[in-house]
Amino acid sequence: MFRYTVKRLIQGVITVWFIATATFIAMHSVPGDPLSGERLTNEEIRANLEARYGLDRPLFEQYLIYMGNMTRGDFGISFTQQNRRVNDIIREHFPVSATLGILAVVFAALGGILWGALTALFRNRLPDVVIMFLVILGISVPSFVVAGLSQLGLTSLNALFGVSILPVAGWGTLLHMIVPSLVLGLGTMAFLTRLMRSSMLEIINADFVRTARSKGLPPTRIFLKHQLRNAILPVITVLGPAIAAITTGGFVVELVFAIPGLGRYFVQAVQQLDYTVIMGTTVFYGAFLVFMVILVDLVYGFIDPRVRLE
Amino acid sequence: MAQDQSSGMTADSPGTAATRDPLSRVALRQIALLAIAATVGFVLLMAALSWASDLTSSSTTSVGAIDVETGTITLSLTQEPPQLDSTRLTDSVSGMILGHVMEGLLRYDINNQLAPGVAERWDIRTDGATFWLREEARWSDGEPVTAHDFVFAWQTAVDPATASQYAFIFYVFKNAEAINRGELPREALGARAVSDLELEIEFERPVAYFDKLVAFQTYYPIREDFYLSRDGRYAADAVDLLYNGPFEITVWVHGAHVRLEKNEHYWNRDEISLNVIDFPYITADGNAALNLYRDGQIAVVNGLGAESLDQVLAERWPVRRYSDGSVWFFQINHREEHPTSNYNLRKALQLVNDPGELVYKVIQIPGYTPGESLFPTWLNGQNGLFRQEYPAPTVTPNVALAREHLEQAKRELGVDEIPPIVLLADDTPGASKQAEYYQNRLMQTLGLDIRIDKQIFRQRLAKAEAGEFDLALYGWGPDFDDPLTFGDLFASWNLNNHGEYANAELDAQVRIAQESTDQATRMAAFGRIQEILIEDVAIIPNYERGVLYIQDPRLRGVGRRVVGPDPDYSRAHIVAD
Numbered sequence: 052m053f054r055y056t057v058k059r060l061i062q063g064v065i066t067v068w069f070i071a072t073a074t075f076i077a078m079h080s081v082p083g084d085p086l087s088g089e090r091l092t093n094e095e096i097r098a099n100l101e102a103r104y105g106l107d108r109p110l111f112e113q114y115l116i117y118m119g120n121m122t123r124g125d126f127g128i129s130f131t132q133q134n135r136r137v138n139d140i141i142r143e144h145f146p147v148s149a150t151l152g153i154l155a156v157v158f159a160a161l162g163g164i165l166w167g168a169l170t171a172l173f174r175n176r177l178p179d180v181v182i183m184f185l186v187i188l189g190i191s192v193p194s195f196v197v198a199g200l201s202q203l204g205l206t207s208l209n210a211l212f213g214v215s216i217l218p219v220a221g222w223g224t225l226l227h228m229i230v231p232s233l234v235l236g237l238g239t240m241a242f243l244t245r246l247m248r249s250s251m252l253e254i255i256n257a258d259f260v261r262t263a264r265s266k267g268l269p270p271t272r273i274f275l276k277h278q279l280r281n282a283i284l285p286v287i288t289v290l291g292p293a294i295a296a297i298t299t300g301g302f303v304v305e306l307v308f309a310i311p312g313l314g315r316y317f318v319q320a321v322q323q324l325d326y327t328v329i330m331g332t333t334v335f336y337g338a339f340l341v342f343m344v345i346l347v348d349l350v351y352g353f354i355d356p357r358v359r360l361e
Numbered sequence: 362m363a364q365d366q367s368s369g370m371t372a373d374s375p376g377t378a379a380t381r382d383p384l385s386r387v388a389l390r391q392i393a394l395l396a397i398a399a400t401v402g403f404v405l406l407m408a409a410l411s412w413a414s415d416l417t418s419s420s421t422t423s424v425g426a427i428d429v430e431t432g433t434i435t436l437s438l439t440q441e442p443p444q445l446d447s448t449r450l451t452d453s454v455s456g457m458i459l460g461h462v463m464e465g466l467l468r469y470d471i472n473n474q475l476a477p478g479v480a481e482r483w484d485i486r487t488d489g490a491t492f493w494l495r496e497e498a499r500w501s502d503g504e505p506v507t508a509h510d511f512v513f514a515w516q517t518a519v520d521p522a523t524a525s526q527y528a529f530i531f532y533v534f535k536n537a538e539a540i541n542r543g544e545l546p547r548e549a550l551g552a553r554a555v556s557d558l559e560l561e562i563e564f565e566r567p568v569a570y571f572d573k574l575v576a577f578q579t580y581y582p583i584r585e586d587f588y589l590s591r592d593g594r595y596a597a598d599a600v601d602l603l604y605n606g607p608f609e610i611t612v613w614v615h616g617a618h619v620r621l622e623k624n625e626h627y628w629n630r631d632e633i634s635l636n637v638i639d640f641p642y643i644t645a646d647g648n649a650a651l652n653l654y655r656d657g658q659i660a661v662v663n664g665l666g667a668e669s670l671d672q673v674l675a676e677r678w679p680v681r682r683y684s685d686g687s688v689w690f691f692q693i694n695h696r697e698e699h700p701t702s703n704y705n706l707r708k709a710l711q712l713v714n715d716p717g718e719l720v721y722k723v724i725q726i727p728g729y730t731p732g733e734s735l736f737p738t739w740l741n742g743q744n745g746l747f748r749q750e751y752p753a754p755t756v757t758p759n760v761a762l763a764r765e766h767l768e769q770a771k772r773e774l775g776v777d778e779i780p781p782i783v784l785l786a787d788d789t790p791g792a793s794k795q796a797e798y799y800q801n802r803l804m805q806t807l808g809l810d811i812r813i814d815k816q817i818f819r820q821r822l823a824k825a826e827a828g829e830f831d832l833a834l835y836g837w838g839p840d841f842d843d844p845l846t847f848g849d850l851f852a853s854w855n856l857n858n859h860g861e862y863a864n865a866e867l868d869a870q871v872r873i874a875q876e877s878t879d880q881a882t883r884m885a886a887f888g889r890i891q892e893i894l895i896e897d898v899a900i901i902p903n904y905e906r907g908v909l910y911i912q913d914p915r916l917r918g919v920g921r922r923v924v925g926p927d928p929d930y931s932r933a934h935i936v937a938d
Contacts (some may be wrong), residue, residue: 083823084817088451088526092854095542099524132699135595138501143615157406161399168392199648206656219656220642220649225407281362307655309437309644311616319440324819 056349063341070122070337071330075114078329085130085324104130117330126331131323137331140316145335147222148305148312152298153234154228159297162240162281167247171255171282180349182244191240198234198307205230220309230307235301239293243286252283284351291347295340370799424639426660427915429937432636434660434916434930437650438643441616446596447581448518448525453927454504456578460926461621461638462847463581464606466492466511466560471918471927471932472563475572479582479605487567487694487878489551492575496522499626500584501604508554510582516540516547517588525814527579530840533571569878570843576925577841581605581934607633607931616643634918634934640868660913661928663871666791668726670909678911682728685908687838687848689736691901694831694860700779701860703830705770707898710832711756713806714761720904726886728907734891735851737905737924740844743880747844751888754895760806767807781810785830788815792834795903808820833859836906842924844887848874851899855909862899914938 075239101107120127126137144171148225170179202219209215254260255278263265263273302314313332320328426435443456447463450456466480481495498506516535518525521543531537535551551563562736564571576578582593585604594601599613607627612620621638625629642653647669653677667674667678673680691710693701700706716731730738736755742750771779782803784797793815800811818823825833837857839846849855852871853863867890874886894900912919915938922928 081820082829083819083821085480085819085821087822087826093835095538096524096526096528099521099528099541099543100526103522132441133449134446134594134601135445141613147617154403154407157403161403165392165396165399169389172389202649202652206652209656215656215658219652219658228407231675235526305646306646307649309642309646310613311618311643315616319495322817322819324817355808 056345057247059345059348063338063345067334067338069120071334072114074330074333075095075117078324078326079110083322083324085326087324088297094210121334123233127327127333129328130325131328137327138345140328141313141331141335144311144313144316147310148298148301150316151228151232151235151301151304151310151312152294155297155301156239156294157236158232159236159239159243159293160286160352162236163243164247164286165278166240166244168279168282171251174252183248184229186241186244189237190245194234194238195307197237197305198231198304201230201234202307217260220307222308222310227308227310231304231310235297235304239297242251243289243293246285246289247282250285251278254278254282257281264332287347287350295336297341298339300334362712366469374820375685376812380818381432420934423570426654426657426913427935429915429935432634432935433639434635434637434933434935435639435641435658436661437647437653437922438619438640439663441643442619444596445610445826447578447583448523448527450578453904453920457920457928458501458610459578459932460929461579461608462602462604462606462607462610462624463578464495464627465578465580466499467576467581469576469920469922470786471929473922478576480575481574485571487564489564490571493798494558494560495628496558496630498605499628500587501609501624501626504580504584505557505628506605507557507786508560509557509581510584511560512550512554513554513585513588514581514704515552516550516744517583519550520547527581530574530577530579533564533566533574535565537565550842553936555817567878569880569883570841570845573843573924584932590843601775606926608638617641618643625801632932635930639735640933651720652664658904660916661910661919663908663928665911666727670726679914680727680909680911682907682909683921684737684739684923685730685772685838685927686737686739687906688732688735689834689836689837690732690735691903692825692830692833692835692860693862693898693900694828694833695862695899696860699828699831700770700782701772703770704898705766705773706775706779707901709763709766709807710803711767712759713744713802713894713937714756714903715758716903717797718802719798723794724904726907728909730907731905732902734902735847735894735900736844736887736891737839737847738851740839740847742844743884747884747887749753750884754892756895763807767886774777781812782831783812783814783817783829785814785821785824785833787821787834788817795834817826822923824838828858828859828861830859833870834903835859839924844884845874848887848890851894860899864893864899867893867899897899 053098074144084106086097086104098107105113119125124138129135129140131135144149166182170182173179205217205219208217209219217230221227223287260273260277263277299314299317300316301312305312305314316328317332317336406539424431424433424435428434429447438454442453442458444450444455445459446679447459450459465531466478466483468477470476479494479498483490483492494506494508498504504655515522515531518530519528519537519540519614521541528541535549536545536549539545540547540550551565553561556560582604582605588595596602599610602610604610604624607624607629608621609624610619610620614616617638623636625631627633642659646649647664647666650659650662651669651672654662670680693707695702699885716733720729720731733755734748737748738746740747744750771777784796784799786792796813796815799812801808805809814824815831824830837847837850849871851858851867853868870886870889874883874890877883877886910932915936916933917936918933920927921927921931
């Protein structure tokens with residue numbers, strides 16, 4: 052187990068290094084650079100800027116300097132916000148994205164398992180049909196539509212009652228978090244519901260369930276210990292990447308609900324060709340994703356003793 | 362909404378579950394229990410997370426769009442201000458914020474006329490200028506604003522180590538360009554504090570519009586001891602700035618919240634009516650801003666697009682408009698290897714261009730006006746508006762004549778068909794729509810094959826600089842209120858002249874406009890530049906941009922400007938309804 056963990060961690064480091072290098076190369080191959088601006092009306096001003104950011108050096112040297120700083124945990128200074136360090140941007144904004152993401156994942160996982168089990172128990176009857184219809188809606192309607200509609204719904208709700216029941220946008224209190232996290236988790240919840248349903252259906256009449264029933268175990272025990280526990284494994288598998296995807300993919304929800312998360316920096320940096328922020332956020336998110344996948348693999352062993360990690 | 366549904370369903374399900382299978386009945390009870398536990402857990406988790414997030418950000422507490430009692434207005438920003446260091450600032454959001462918290466020697470008043478700021482009076486000569494500062498001007502820590510603060514800020518801006526993009530705006534100062542090139546020390550700058558209240562400036566060359574330059578944001582003062590004490594973090598946070606304007610920043614949570622409160626040390630504080638200007642929402646999403654307005658959370662929504670206009674009209678909110686001062690046109694590539702270097706082809710393009718159709722049928726946003734010149738209609742001339750003194754040459758769309766020019770161009774270029782024309786455009790929805798309109802228009806009228814090259818802003822700029830285009834949709838906004846801010850764009854040495862248009866007569870006229878101090882001579886030069894650009898088809902004007910916005914009727918006296926901080930809430934006031 053220990054050896055396996057170490058091996059996975061080393062693989063993870065190599066993956067992150069690969070992500071960093073690939074991003075570096077891709078970023079420098081697109082036309083333009085973060086210093087392009089309409090107000091640079093002479094060469095001196097441009098040369099001053101290049102010298103300040105070290106862009107006047109050969110690309111390979113820039114790469115070595117960047118990698119050296121990165122291994123020391125220093126992502127450099129943003130190009131668009133010239134007095135903010137990328138480390139500060141991540142430190143200030145990732146907790147917001149993470150809070151939103153964790154809430155969304157909890158909501159998605161609980162909802163998904165619950166609805167999934169329910170549809171399996173009611174297979175092909177009305178609750179199953181209704182829920183699966185909603186699930187298909189949840190999977191196919193993109194989050195910017197759901198976000199926009201739910202925000203519009205909030206304004207109508209507040210107008211109806213004449214007072215502000217739930218805030219339309221913004222961040223900071225419990226009330227601000229509810230709707231955005233529900234919207235963010237909706238897609239994943241729908242996906243997990245389907246997954247849970249099919250995996251529950253496989254198990255619901257499995258041999259070991261029949262055996263358990265025939266030896267007179269109470270139905271509660273059968274459901275919790277034999278059915279749910281076995282059916283939940285595929286859900287755990289996708290949960291790791293889902294956490295990473297939700298935490299990093301909140302850009303649209305953050306935009307609509309004016310939430311100061313890291314997502315907008317991730318997207319805007321690419322539009323602005325802000326080299327240091329692109330590198331910082333990509334490497335950070337990449338490392339986060341790799342870490343989550345490793346974590347899920349390790350958690351397997353605890354949930355299903357049949358999975359012995361070698 | 363989904364949460365409501367889920368709790369509703371699970372509460373009902375044990376009752377409605379008249380199931381035949383005893384197993385599922387028990388299982389349902391289990392699920393109901395699980396659901397209750399999950400809901401409780403979810404709420405607890407939210408509470409914990411909200412407590413944790415308090416450590417990293419301040420909360421958005423809502424007082425509504427306008428609070429009469431406390432004199433507070435609430436607004437939203439489209440983005441976090443990227444740069445509040447006046448020497449490095451380039452974008453409009455930062456410029457708007459800084460315009461409320463800083464004041465230069467001169468400022469623009471609510472009617473967009475120059476008014477005294479920190480300077481009480483001034484004298485501008487051909488070789489230099491003198492400014493006398495008002496004694497009562499104070500920084501937000503109570504210290505007086507002195508001439509040294511301006512000298513320090515300006516030296517910092519031209520210092521090559523600062524690498525300011527706007528360093529060029531100081532090039533009228535003696536030695537500024539040499540300092541910026543690193544050839545002279547920053548102390549050599551032609552600006553000197555004679556005393557605490559007297560500022561002496563030496564020019565490199567005569568400059569007729571210096572009073573207008575002085576109102577520009579890069580000319581704001583910075584106090585040396587404070588700047589140095591921040592150790593490279595000047596303007597990085599609210600506490601890393603010192604203010605001399607009508608407001609000061611009291612809260613700046615990056616990406617989330619900016620709050621301006623009245624600066625009690627401001628010399629003209631009696632003129633300021635608002636106590637707080639709060640920006641607790643930062644989002645680029647126009648619909649989100651509209652929803653906030655609908656919910657009574659913000660007082661102004663700026664820059665309504667054609668889609669949101671319908672919603673706004675349906676709500677019967679009065680729509681206001683103003684011109685943002687920018688002019689949009691085709692940059693044309695005049696390099697020899699490009700077909701557009703041929704005069705007759707350019708003439709053909711000019712003759713089929715119909716700015717009226719573009720503005721009224723394609724863009725369809727009131728406030729946009731058809732473009733006729735590089736010089737926008739709002740520019741001041743010698744006595745009145747420049748465009749009234751020097752009307753732009755009229756070009757009437759004429760497809761038949763355009764086709765004749767096209768045939769001529771084909772003969773001159775020695776081709777049967779004009780090769781595909783590359784049209785470089787931004788990747789914004791608006792630019793895409795315009796590019797597609799032109800693609801269709803030029804195909805139908807001239808049979809030209811237009812290839813649209815959509816790029817994000819910086820890549821579009823890089824491609825334009827490299828000359829990788831034939832036509833480019835391009836806009837230019839003013840830096841100061843003088844025709845020169847547009848007039849020198851197509852001088853052969855200007856780096857924004859991406860098509861490398863070179864015309865000796867135009868260059869000569871630009872020099873006259875730059876160096877003469879006689880307004881009549883200068884305006885005549887701009888008039889000639891305007892003619893050359895149209896006659897020689899150096900560019901093809903498309904439109905002047907307008908901005909639509911809605912504003913809470915209780916909020917009055919908001920300044921809208923083409924030059925300087927926009928919108929300007931500093932002199933606004935609230936009327937009770």
